[in-house]
Amino acid sequence: xxxxxxxxxxxxxxxxxxxxxxxxxxxxxxxxxxxxxxxxxxxxxxxxxxxxxxxxxxxxxxxxxxxxxxxxxxxxxxxxxxxxxxxxxxxxxxxxxxxxxxxxxxxxxx
Amino acid sequence: xxxxxxxxxxxxxxxxxxxxxxxxxxxxxxxxxxxxxxxxxxxxxxxxxxxxxxxxxxxxxxxxxxxxxxxxxxxxxxxxxxxxxxxxxxxxxxxxxxxxxxxxxxxxxxxxxx
Numbered sequence: 001x002x003x004x005x006x007x008x009x010x011x012x013x014x015x016x017x018x019x020x021x022x023x024x025x026x027x028x029x030x031x032x033x034x035x036x037x038x039x040x041x042x043x044x045x046x047x048x049x050x051x052x053x054x055x056x057x058x059x060x061x062x063x064x065x066x067x068x069x070x071x072x073x074x075x076x077x078x079x080x081x082x083x084x085x086x087x088x089x090x091x092x093x094x095x096x097x098x099x100x101x102x103x104x105x106x107x108x109x110x
Numbered sequence: 111x112x113x114x115x116x117x118x119x120x121x122x123x124x125x126x127x128x129x130x131x132x133x134x135x136x137x138x139x140x141x142x143x144x145x146x147x148x149x150x151x152x153x154x155x156x157x158x159x160x161x162x163x164x165x166x167x168x169x170x171x172x173x174x175x176x177x178x179x180x181x182x183x184x185x186x187x188x189x190x191x192x193x194x195x196x197x198x199x200x201x202x203x204x205x206x207x208x209x210x211x212x213x214x215x216x217x218x219x220x221x222x223x224x
Contacts, residue, residue, distance in 0.1 A: 004153070034212060043114065043215040046208075089154070093211060100146075100154040 002026055006090055006101035013080050014109050020076045021104040023090030027071035031095040035064055035075055038103065039086040047075075047088075080108040112138040114206050116216030123194055124224055130190045131219045133204030139184035140206030144213065145177075148201040157202075160187045194223040 005024045013019050023033070032051045038044040048057040053068040061078045077084055087103040113136040123129050133143055141162045146154040158168045158179050166179035176198075178190040191198055203218035 032211065036213070036215075041217070043217045044203075044205075044213070046212040046214070049210050049212050091154075091213075097156055098144075098213065102151070102153045 002029075002092060002094065002099035004090065004092060004099050004101040006088075006104050008104060009102065010105040010107070012107045012109060015080060015082060017080050017108075018076065018078045019080055019106065020074050021088060021106075023073045023075070023101055025071050025073075025090075025092040025099070025101075027068055029094045030068050030071075030092060032093040033066055033068075033073050034091045034093060034098065035073070036089040036091065037086045038089055044089060075104075077106070080106070082108045082110050084108050112136075112206065112208060112214040114140075114204065114214050114216040116204055116219055118219060119217060120220045120222075122222045122224065125195050126193055128190055128192045129194055129221060130188055131202055131204075131221075133187045133189070133206075133216050135185045135206045135214070138206065138208075138214070140187075140214075141184060142207045143181060143187040144205045144207070145179060145187075145189050146203045146205070148203065148218075154203065157189075191221065194221070196223045199223045 035047040036044040050066040055066040064075045066073045087105045089103045091098040091100045115134045117132045143160045145157045157172045158166045160166045160179045160181040162181045168174045181187040205213035205215045
């Protein structure tokens, strides 16, 4: 079992604020890192798949970076909007299995 | 993105009954589907990997006789919780694998066993 930690556990920000959260994972047996957004009552939605050390991916106002040597990934949201409110999950993939963190619950206050 | 449906969304049953949960890939063929369980305030935990036309691979600690998985077609996998007990109450969610191993999730099933 891989120990995946996400911090903070929850976050409340004002609309327009930028924010970021962290996913930490063991750097051994690393194959890829996935980020998902999970809105209440909906299916988790894939945001990014990252594989290379130093990878940086961007989708609109959301971006992510990856450091496989030290075992962490950051997710950034620029200018948060209420529709960004969701739980953000990271999941390292070993090539055999995904290991999910408990997620960061983001609430954007209008 | 690819769409996965799951049915039912909610189920409440009496202890000792069996419950079947369906997971369908609506617009893609999923040779591999995954079943996860999530207890409150915990992470998604993989229960089993379901392969079309073959037996499922169960994770350590998951009873295969209790959680029956059938993947009879490229678009349908089912999870049957047999003789359910209150400790089986949980959130069950399935996913199908995409080309880059990204997961396309269903919306999940909340099971409550009384």
